[in-house]
Amino acid sequence: MRPVMNRRTALQLGAFAGLGSLIPRWALAQDGSVSYWHTFTSQTEVAGLDRVMALFAEARPGVTVTPEAIPNTEFMTKMTSAVMADARPDVVMVASERFTDMAAMGALVDITERVNGWERRGDYDDSRFAGITDAEGRIYGVPAFSFVDWMYYRKDWFDEAGIAPPTTLEEMRQAAIALTDPSKGRYGFGLRGGPGGQNYIVNVMEAFGAPVQVGDTLSIDRDQAVEAIRWYAGLLTQDGAVPASAPNDGFRQVIEGFQTGQTAMIWHHTGSFRDIASRLEPGVQFGTLAMPAGPAARVARLGYAYHAMSSEANADAAWSWINFWGEPDAGIAFLEETGYFPASTTVAQDPRISQDPLYAPAAETLGFGSVYPLFVGYPAWVENVVLPAFQEVLIGQTSPEGAVDQMVAGLEDASR
Amino acid sequence: MSEGRFWALLLLFPSLLVITAVVLYPTATGFLLSVQELRLNRPQLGNDWVGLRHYADMVSDPVFWTSLKNTAVWVTASVIIELFLGLTAALALNRGLPGTRAFAVLILVPMFLPNIVAGHMWALMLDPRLGVVNDILMRLNLIDGYKAWFADPSTAMGAAIAVEAWHSFPFFTLLLLAGLKGIPEDLYKAAAIDGAGALAQLRLITLPQLRTVIAAAVILRVIGLVNSPDLLLVLTNGGPGRSTQVLSLYAFQTAYKDFDFGYAGALSVVMFALLMVFAWAYVALLRVDRD
Numbered sequence: 001m002r003p004v005m006n007r008r009t010a011l012q013l014g015a016f017a018g019l020g021s022l023i024p025r026w027a028l029a030q031d032g033s034v035s036y037w038h039t040f041t042s043q044t045e046v047a048g049l050d051r052v053m054a055l056f057a058e059a060r061p062g063v064t065v066t067p068e069a070i071p072n073t074e075f076m077t078k079m080t081s082a083v084m085a086d087a088r089p090d091v092v093m094v095a096s097e098r099f100t101d102m103a104a105m106g107a108l109v110d111i112t113e114r115v116n117g118w119e120r121r122g123d124y125d126d127s128r129f130a131g132i133t134d135a136e137g138r139i140y141g142v143p144a145f146s147f148v149d150w151m152y153y154r155k156d157w158f159d160e161a162g163i164a165p166p167t168t169l170e171e172m173r174q175a176a177i178a179l180t181d182p183s184k185g186r187y188g189f190g191l192r193g194g195p196g197g198q199n200y201i202v203n204v205m206e207a208f209g210a211p212v213q214v215g216d217t218l219s220i221d222r223d224q225a226v227e228a229i230r231w232y233a234g235l236l237t238q239d240g241a242v243p244a245s246a247p248n249d250g251f252r253q254v255i256e257g258f259q260t261g262q263t264a265m266i267w268h269h270t271g272s273f274r275d276i277a278s279r280l281e282p283g284v285q286f287g288t289l290a291m292p293a294g295p296a297a298r299v300a301r302l303g304y305a306y307h308a309m310s311s312e313a314n315a316d317a318a319w320s321w322i323n324f325w326g327e328p329d330a331g332i333a334f335l336e337e338t339g340y341f342p343a344s345t346t347v348a349q350d351p352r353i354s355q356d357p358l359y360a361p362a363a364e365t366l367g368f369g370s371v372y373p374l375f376v377g378y379p380a381w382v383e384n385v386v387l388p389a390f391q392e393v394l395i396g397q398t399s400p401e402g403a404v405d406q407m408v409a410g411l412e413d414a415s416r
Numbered sequence: 417m418s419e420g421r422f423w424a425l426l427l428l429f430p431s432l433l434v435i436t437a438v439v440l441y442p443t444a445t446g447f448l449l450s451v452q453e454l455r456l457n458r459p460q461l462g463n464d465w466v467g468l469r470h471y472a473d474m475v476s477d478p479v480f481w482t483s484l485k486n487t488a489v490w491v492t493a494s495v496i497i498e499l500f501l502g503l504t505a506a507l508a509l510n511r512g513l514p515g516t517r518a519f520a521v522l523i524l525v526p527m528f529l530p531n532i533v534a535g536h537m538w539a540l541m542l543d544p545r546l547g548v549v550n551d552i553l554m555r556l557n558l559i560d561g562y563k564a565w566f567a568d569p570s571t572a573m574g575a576a577i578a579v580e581a582w583h584s585f586p587f588f589t590l591l592l593l594a595g596l597k598g599i600p601e602d603l604y605k606a607a608a609i610d611g612a613g614a615l616a617q618l619r620l621i622t623l624p625q626l627r628t629v630i631a632a633a634v635i636l637r638v639i640g641l642v643n644s645p646d647l648l649l650v651l652t653n654g655g656p657g658r659s660t661q662v663l664s665l666y667a668f669q670t671a672y673k674d675f676d677f678g679y680a681g682a683l684s685v686v687m688f689a690l691l692m693v694f695a696w697a698y699v700a701l702l703r704v705d706r707d
Binding site for chain 2: 194243391
């Protein structure tokens with residue numbers, strides 16, 4: 001039988017393969033393939049990404065996107081390792097609070113010129129880029145969608161008890177106490193004292209007059225912060241108006257607690273609207289409210305998810321994918337699947353958003369909301385110092401004064 | 417150098433190269449990190465040598481001491497429970513009763529689950545709202561209300577140890593069962609003739625014969641427990657407060673949340689040293705090489 005391949009053919013193929021490996025990487029990059037790291041893991045998020053990718057493939061067929069989902073909790077671990085190993089992807093998703101750390105460690109590429117020359121730059125209010133611009137004015141990404149902090153409340157319970165929806169923290173506390181009935185397994189408020197709850201602690205402190213960052217200055221007004229911690233932890237330790245599991249309750253527990261009728265109010269952002277609406281009827285069983293005002297300020301965060309370039313290896317293709325999220329079709333498609341607000345000011349004026357009364361509190365929040373504190377080390381400080389210190393108050397291991405002292409000391413370390 | 421010795425060294429060279437690349441180089445890098453400034457998000461601090469500064473900082477770091485104490489509790493309790501359960505299961509499986517093979521596979525199932533999966537599964541089962549464990553305990557009148565196991569500092573560590581023991585006792589079962597198979601049956605027959613009962617046989621034959629296996633299994637498990645933060649990361653993230661904070665979790669948070677690889681490196685070196693001292697002391701105490 002005649003062999004399929006003789007020795008000469010095999011040698012020729014080997015030589016071609018060897019030559020092929022010498023083709024420079026930029027030549028292969030001409031096919032426009034983009035590696036993309038994101039944190040979409042829920043069913044709705046994955047469906048939203050699929051739709052945006054399908055639209056992208058149709059609109060810009062020359063570029064192929066290879067997405068990789070990384071759970072939010074593991075994202076910075078993977079990103080840090082990628083920076084250490086110089087193996088960064090082309091495009092990464094950047095949450096607001098992570099920007100300063102990622103920029104400082106060299107994980108992001110300056111794309112100021114591309115953004116300024118982009119034909120859709122005018123669709124965005126300048127403030128949308130504040131959270132992805134460094135102190136020298138360099139822009140590192142484009143906002144893809146936003147999360148607006150707000151409050152969900154059990155409208156049916158409030159109506160039944162004849163209680164008006166709260167507009168201040170004190171009204172919220174009184175409502176929480178009134179709606180608590182441990183014998184029925186009902187609590188007034190689902191306090192997130194576990195993973196992810198750290199930002200709310202900082203927000204409450206700011207609402208009581210102890211902002212962490214004013215301009216470039218980092219400091220905490222101890223007396224106001226103590227009052228804030230005493231009030232917030234007191235919802236559990238004094239009022240008993242939150243479930244006993246609060247010190248360990250993270251996203252899942254807080255959302256489930258509300259969905260299953262354990263809690264009357266929770267704080268989260270617009271991103272969980274679809275999840276909650278899948279179990280409770282919007283406008284009948286639950287409603288939405290702007291975050292209640294504290295004694296000194298009304299605080300709600302406007303969080304953005306940005307798309308940024310992490311490697312310049314496929315810069316043009318990467319930029320094509322990044323700016324596609326600013327197209328109205330992409331923003332609306334993603335909103336339809338996930339409920340996440342488009343970051344583009346123009347797209348956010350779509351009637352499906354602006355005429356829905358349940359989204360009115362989010363629109364109101366856009367008027368007074370602020371971005372997360374922007375300083376290097378903020379995520380580590382809130383997660384590794386603020387949260388454990390607050391938990392210690394919840395479980396009676398320290399006083400509000402002791403917790404605030406830990407926070408102050410940690411902030412001094414973080415600001416060095 | 418004789419020709420034979422030359423060839424021996426030459427043939428050993430590839431192995432030495434591999435060991436250097438995969439063992440010595442990373443270990444040495446870890447040591448070097450611990451005496452360097454390396455904060456990824458603060459490049460302005462540079463990468464200068466800082467000598468033993470990180471180690472000195474550790475002495476006055478209350479989180480380090482809390483983590484050290486919790487690590488001792490976490491590891492000691494877990495290993496004792498796992499060894500006891502593993503030995504019991506191995507002895508039962510070694511009796512050769514009907515259905516033993518099926519049980520052997522079933523007993524190993526927890527170990528097949530990755531730590532992260534096991535952690536999430538138990539977090540749901542112990543959930544204070546929806547967890548089946550609370551439901552069962554309530555029906556049995558063992559608790560008077562649903563308990564938030566991981567939110568209470570008096571139960572958080574205990575609950576985490578219970579999950580860890582469930583997950584890893586099959587490791588001991590597997591190794592001890594292999595060890596049991598290697599004990600000559602004649603020893604038990606002779607002991608029976610001499611009038612030794614089951615307990616005496618366990619104390620005088622089984623345990624001494626398993627000494628080496630137990631030593632190896634305990635050392636491996638201790639290394640695994642000291643170095644792996646993943647189960648606690650999922651179940652408690654070190655909380656509430658610092659009540660379940662252990663050294664590996666602290667090192668992980670320092671490296672990947674604070675991006676302070678220098679201090680994290682120093683924490684890792686301390687863990688490394690503690691493990692070396694433990695392994696040496698344990699082997700010496702057990703006199704594993706006596707036979």
